[in-house]
Amino acid sequence: MELNNKINKDLILREKLALQRTNLANQTTFLSFLRTALYFMVAGLSIRNLMNVENSLYIEIVFFLTAALLFFFGIFSFVKNKKSISEDEKHIGNYQMEYYKE
Template sequence: MKKLRFPRIVSDYQNKEKIILRDFLALERTTLANERTLFAYIRTSLYLILGGIGLIQLKDFENIKWIGYFALALSFFLIVFGLFRFYKLRKKLRKFYNEKDLDRIEEMGENIKNESDVSKLKKN
């Protein structure tokens, strides 16, 4: 069976230029934000697990036990959704990284560091 796909209005971005330091740092910030978002999904999922277990354990409130089970199911959904989004964005970000570009940026960083050392010596 053929998979049904919706037409894309905007095509995928293709990087045709060499990556510069500013762009590399922006990609790093985006990667860190992606990790931070994954941790937020995990944290929320753990809180829902704790709340769900707590509601299930209450003896006097048998009529709201379903909320505890719902919280457990929702926590499972959140962790799966968070992992899915994390890996999807990570795959998109990896398209922009090239080994040659990373080596060139490291060299640029060393040159900038050496230039700043020279400028400090000139000030003294």
């Protein structure tokens, strides 16, 4: 019986640590989307100074729209994954011990 309690605690700890890693990966992914959106925003702001093209306004609009789409997709993805992670959190410790019997 003592072995089963040790297995239970180890598995629960591993599952909690795995969820923490997944949460950190989700935050990192959101920050990557934010960083990329900011790059496109800066490109849109600086395109007029770099190019002497008359229709640079259209290129700026494309960069701004791309930045906005990336930003909102990053928020949507973050919220969706965070909800999924929180739903998985309630399953910690719900495993069957028959797999661990010798």
